[in-house]
Amino acid sequence: GKTGWREVPISDGTRRLLLQFAALSPDDYVFHGHKGPITRHLIYAIVRRALEKAGVKGPKLGSHRIRHGFGKNFLVQGGDLRSLQEIMGHADIKTTEKYASLNLSDIIKKHRKFSPLKAAHSAAQQSFLSEPEILREAEEILKGSSKGKQTREETE
Numbered sequence: 001g002k003t004g005w006r007e008v009p010i011s012d013g014t015r016r017l018l019l020q021f022a023a024l025s026p027d028d029y030v031f032h033g034h035k036g037p038i039t040r041h042l043i044y045a046i047v048r049r050a051l052e053k054a055g056v057k058g059p060k061l062g063s064h065r066i067r068h069g070f071g072k073n074f075l076v077q078g079g080d081l082r083s084l085q086e087i088m089g090h091a092d093i094k095t096t097e098k099y100a101s102l103n104l105s106d107i108i109k110k111h112r113k114f115s116p117l118k119a120a121h122s123a124a125q126q127s128f129l130s131e132p133e134i135l136r137e138a139e140e141i142l143k144g145s146s147k148g149k150q151t152r153e154e155t156e
Contacts, residue, residue, distance in 0.1 A: 009087060018030060040063075044062040047063040047065075048061045074099075
């Protein structure tokens with residue numbers, strides 16, 4: 001991070017690959033270019049060129065753009081703000097909150113996924129479908145209402 005050393009979570013597969021690279025490295029650097037270790041400036045340039053080739057537009061086309069995309073995607077997929085703060089290495093949660101500015105499409109997707117009505121609707125459908133007598137009774141009620149309304153006195 002900007003302040004020095006910190007730990008970040010990585011997958012087991014990534015860890016294995018990094019250990020293999022490190023074992024082959026003649027020094028403390030994992031990644032090397034033609035002229036020596038790859039610096040953060042070279043990584044920025046490589047990422048910028050790749051984003052331009054991919055057609056991504058905008059003034060900020062460096063590795064920070066990918067970092068921001070990761071943060072936003074983490075939250076859209078259901079990750080929590082506090083965990084993201086730790087992963088990103090932000091000292092202040094207010095910095096992390098910037099990643100939470102979701103667009104309307106993201107908000108609609110989350111609502112559909114986590115709405116309590118979704119579970120209630122699913123449960124209601126299952127209970128009606130699993131009870132054939134309820135369906136028959138509902139059909140009888142509907143048939144009765146389509147033949148004409150009966151008054152309360154007629155039914156007594």
